[in-house]
Amino acid sequence: MYRSHTCGELQAQDINKEVTLSGWVQKSRDKGFIIWTDLRDRYGVTQLVFDEQRTPKAVFSEAQSLGREFVIRINGRVIERESKNPNMPTGDIEVLVKDLTILNKAETPPFTIENETDGGEDIRMKYRYLDIRRNPVRNNLVFRHQVAMNVRNYLSKAGFIEVETPYLIKSTPEGARDFVVPSRMNEGQFYALPQSPQTFKQLLMVGGMDKYFQIVKCFRDEDLRADRQPEFTQIDCEMSFVEQEDILNIFEGLTRHLLKEIKDISIAEFPRMTYDEAMKTYGNDKPDIRFDMKFGDLTELAQQKEFKIFKEAELVVGIAVPGAASFTRKEIDKLIDWVKRPQVGALGMVYAKYNEDGSFKSSVDKFYDQEDLKKWAEVTNAKPGDLICVLSGPTQKTRTQLSALRMELAERLNLRNPEEFAPLWVVDFPLLEWDEETERYHAMHHPFTSPKPEDIALLDSDPGKVRANAYDLVLNGNEIGGGSIRIHDKKTQALMFNYLGFIPEEAKAQFGFLMDAFEYGAPPHGGIAFGFDRLVAILGGQETIRDFIAFPKNNNGRDVMIDAPAPIDQEQLNELGLGIREVSKA
Incomplete structure (x- = not known):
């Protein structure tokens, strides 16, 4: 024993x-x-x-x-x-x-196996099996298991059936690049690893499964950024005979269940916001609403005076930073330098201090008097003691820049409490988005998303204004889930493919199996997918998904522990029909 x-x-x-x-x-x-x-x-x-x-x-x-x-x-x-x-x-x-x-017996480990270790991230990833022995890492994996079990229990009780879908599938042209797998038995042909089980879960609805879920691995060969993994896990779900409201109610319930069971926190409301409102109010479609700092559109007010920068701008917009009128000139200059970084790209920042005595001091006092600045305060909901930060320029670019500044200021002012949870539904996304490079429309979500019925007529006259029957669940400034009501008839799906630039032969070659299935009585259906890694990290009070994955890849997509990806030998390449062939000389 x-x-x-x-x-x-x-x-x-x-x-x-x-x-x-x-x-x-x-x-x-x-x-x-x-x-x-x-x-x-x-x-x-x-x-x-x-x-x-x-x-x-x-x-x-x-x-x-x-x-x-x-x-x-x-x-x-x-x-x-x-x-x-x-x-x-x-x-x-x-x-x-x-x-x-x-x-x-054991060799002396390359870092101390204790809660507070002397090992840097690179060495700990190389010896991940040793890192897992430390309480913080092991506890994160136990926590991930607890979340997964609560997801399974909730969905099972709600009548969902867990069904496994294939990992070796057909490559499709939409979305990110696929990871491809050569077939030895079918030389010159390739499988793809799934970016999601999208078409299979729709086929399960055609098959009458009614409610499906799966905690599933997905793969995207994307250019990597910090905290993005080439393989990730989704809670993938689909339901038949539902409208948007049905799906939002079920998955509000799941989120409430997880917060209560895992964190012992009760959430009363899940506010809803349209995509347009989110962009105008917060500058992005996944706003963190744990704190305020809503955008105030100052364009009309600011352009009444002869300040050239504002006069020539498409948008002038500001936020009120709580309690920041106490910032020194040195602190404000550092903030201006921050927005000028290439990652943000602003040309500068105008500011106005709303002093405790009700007076204003701004960087543009030469152009705007106290009455002007008082109106700025009204539009941005600034209070005495606040700092008004203003950016200007092209509409979308400026909103994105101010959104980045808003989040940076929230970090500096400790407004993003990891133990506070603020969910939000964002709805009514655009169905299509214009791609300047390819000069055509792409599906904002995927090509199986249904347009709002009342907007279908706009597909011919103004496709950019067509709204999707789509929704995202945002938690603490992170998109944790997204989905839509699907197209379920062949005629509408063919129309969608046409607007996305597919000729009928291409649509048939890529998605003929789904189009054929729609001819055999496909029910109205819709679904959602949660990013499981991200959800677990946020519930765990962190935003770094790598800490909650047993064997993660680094920022270059490499597994430094097993040294992958790696070359394979020539014999294997030859078996796969990928061998280097000599060029015959005439």
């Missing part, structure tokens, strides 16, 4: 019990005549004691050779600990060891 108890469960009531424990040596303290060793497993830490007087000599001698991370088994008796540790569950006891077996 390797263990009668785990290293986290022995307490005062177990004193005088004979026990067997197994685990890893956290550390040893050798005083010459007595050795204390912390033994660790997934469940906790128990202090062992090897006493020169009470421990067999051979066992005591062997204990002197123990190093960090040795795997051992011990037999011994639970005794009361003289110097108790109230900070650990096993802090009232220790185990007087009678027998010791070294199950496996």
